[in-house]
Amino acid sequence: MLDCTPKNIMERSGGVINPAKTCQPIGAIYAALGIHRCLPHSHGSQGCCSYHRSHLTRHFREPVFASTSSFTEGASVFGGSANLKTAIKNVFTIYDPDVMAVHTTCLSETIGDDIPTIIKGAEVPEGKLVIHANTPSYQGSHITGFSNMVKGMVSYLSRATLETKKDQANIIPGFVNPGDMREIKRLAGAMGIDFIMFPDTSGVMDSPMTGELTMFPRGGARVEDIADAGNSRITLALGSYASSDAARVLDRKCGVSELVLKTPIGIRATDEFLMAIRQTFTKKVPYALEEERGQLVDIMTDTHYHFHGKRVALFGDPDVVIGMTEFLLGLGMEPVHVLTGTPGGAIGATVGDFEKEVREMLEAAGVKARVKAGGDLFQLQQWIKNEPVDLLIGNTYGKYIARAEDIPFVRVGFPVLDRSCHSYFPIVGYRGAMRLVEMISGALLDRADRDAAEEDFELVM
Numbered sequence: 001m002l003d004c005t006p007k008n009i010m011e012r013s014g015g016v017i018n019p020a021k022t023c024q025p026i027g028a029i030y031a032a033l034g035i036h037r038c039l040p041h042s043h044g045s046q047g048c049c050s051y052h053r054s055h056l057t058r059h060f061r062e063p064v065f066a067s068t069s070s071f072t073e074g075a076s077v078f079g080g081s082a083n084l085k086t087a088i089k090n091v092f093t094i095y096d097p098d099v100m101a102v103h104t105t106c107l108s109e110t111i112g113d114d115i116p117t118i119i120k121g122a123e124v125p126e127g128k129l130v131i132h133a134n135t136p137s138y139q140g141s142h143i144t145g146f147s148n149m150v151k152g153m154v155s156y157l158s159r160a161t162l163e164t165k166k167d168q169a170n171i172i173p174g175f176v177n178p179g180d181m182r183e184i185k186r187l188a189g190a191m192g193i194d195f196i197m198f199p200d201t202s203g204v205m206d207s208p209m210t211g212e213l214t215m216f217p218r219g220g221a222r223v224e225d226i227a228d229a230g231n232s233r234i235t236l237a238l239g240s241y242a243s244s245d246a247a248r249v250l251d252r253k254c255g256v257s258e259l260v261l262k263t264p265i266g267i268r269a270t271d272e273f274l275m276a277i278r279q280t281f282t283k284k285v286p287y288a289l290e291e292e293r294g295q296l297v298d299i300m301t302d303t304h305y306h307f308h309g310k311r312v313a314l315f316g317d318p319d320v321v322i323g324m325t326e327f328l329l330g331l332g333m334e335p336v337h338v339l340t341g342t343p344g345g346a347i348g349a350t351v352g353d354f355e356k357e358v359r360e361m362l363e364a365a366g367v368k369a370r371v372k373a374g375g376d377l378f379q380l381q382q383w384i385k386n387e388p389v390d391l392l393i394g395n396t397y398g399k400y401i402a403r404a405e406d407i408p409f410v411r412v413g414f415p416v417l418d419r420s421c422h423s424y425f426p427i428v429g430y431r432g433a434m435r436l437v438e439m440i441s442g443a444l445l446d447r448a449d450r451d452a453a454e455e456d457f458e459l460v461m
């Protein structure tokens with residue numbers, strides 16, 4: 001399918017071919033689903049909402065409920081104020097969520113609908129809440145949309161109501177799977193601290209089969225807990241792109257100090273997460289976690305010869321790619337092509353510089369690499385054509401490149417549309433790293449088996 005991609009790299013002044021990102025509202029919906037009894041609402045046309053819901057459903061294999069302002073020609077010309085007010089009334093009457101989380105689409109952003117003013121003029125039943133985030137897809141990516149909605153949660157819901165901060169942490173996990181969120185909670189729980197995680201899609205996007213269809217599963221961060229986040233001592237923002245803006249808003253609004261850490265992928269980032277908890281709350285790391293870490297080191301030592309010197313092309317969301325780059329370097333691999341579709345810093349966002357951060361890690365390890373923020377998969381394939389790799393790591397869309405270039409492929413990130421179960425299992429923490437080692441070595445050894453001559457086809461590898 002991608003056999004005609006040219007090797008010759010020409011300067012492009014504009015245009016994206018095979019994007020490595022998707023719409024802001026997809027991230028906003030995913031974040032909103034991490035609030036208990038919250039219904040995401042798409043302020044725009046039905047087509048956007050249908051696409052966003054189906055994309056999330058295909059990755060998580062779970063129903064994704066979201067309402068829409070259902071713009072038609074009239075709203076497109078005169079604005080969507082009436083549509084949103086009607087939607088707010090109908091949604092609370094018919095579906096009875098505790099919170100409606102409104103996000104915008106390109107159309108309503110282009111019209112310039114003033115969402116806070118519309119919400120103020122809407123009939124919101126007593127005890128119910130409407131929050132919002134502006135999510136124009138001609139800026140940033142789904143990660144920006146996630147970040148914007150988490151900022152919206154903090155802006156609307158969090159309050160500092162106590163003179164003295166509570167001995168508890170806020171944890172903003174970033175755009176990761178529910179399996180990762182469960183693992184981050186398990187690690188924090190094992191450290192013996194009180195914490196509030198938001199958003200939290202565990203128990204929502206990995207809810208059990210009970211035989212009954214429920215619009216609002218048991219999981220998700222409670223509104224009262226997000227409110228209480230304003231009384232916490234510290235916010236641990238995991239992943240600068242998805243989580244740091246909300247932590248900064250919470251600091252400014254409620255005086256909760258912020259600590260931005262990497263998404264805890266691999267040994268070093270997981271160590272940093274646990275050390276931050278240990279130092280803030282003077283806790284000891286329990287033996288159970290030390291044991292897991294030791295097991296991971298043992299596994300990495302046992303398998304290092306599978307990885308050493310292998311060249312990797314890596315793409316995906318910036319926080320995950322940054323964490324994966326560090327982990328791959330720790331395995332002795334060489335990430336020679338590293339790309340994210342998310343721009344290096346969306347307008348209004350205060351996130352760091354993807355290219356600089358990744359380059360510094362690679363330079364420290366002595367690896368010469370191409371690194372790009374705001375890139376696309378056409379470019380990544382051209383890089384691979386010019387400098388071949390032993391392995392490709394990224395979301396489902398990488399399978400086309402893997403097939404065209406005949407390279408082993410490991411699916412990590414969002415979206416993964418052609419495999420199931422993945423969202424239940426973590427890639428974060430020590431256990432997540434063990435899983436990654438298994439996935440990567442499995443892909444490399446499968447390829448070695450495939451290519452082995454009859455006399456070299458080994459039973460023990």
Ligand code: SF4
Binds near residue numbers: 024025048107138
């Ligand atoms: S119009 Fe904008 S929000 Fe809607 S699907 Fe297209 S890019 Fe996404």
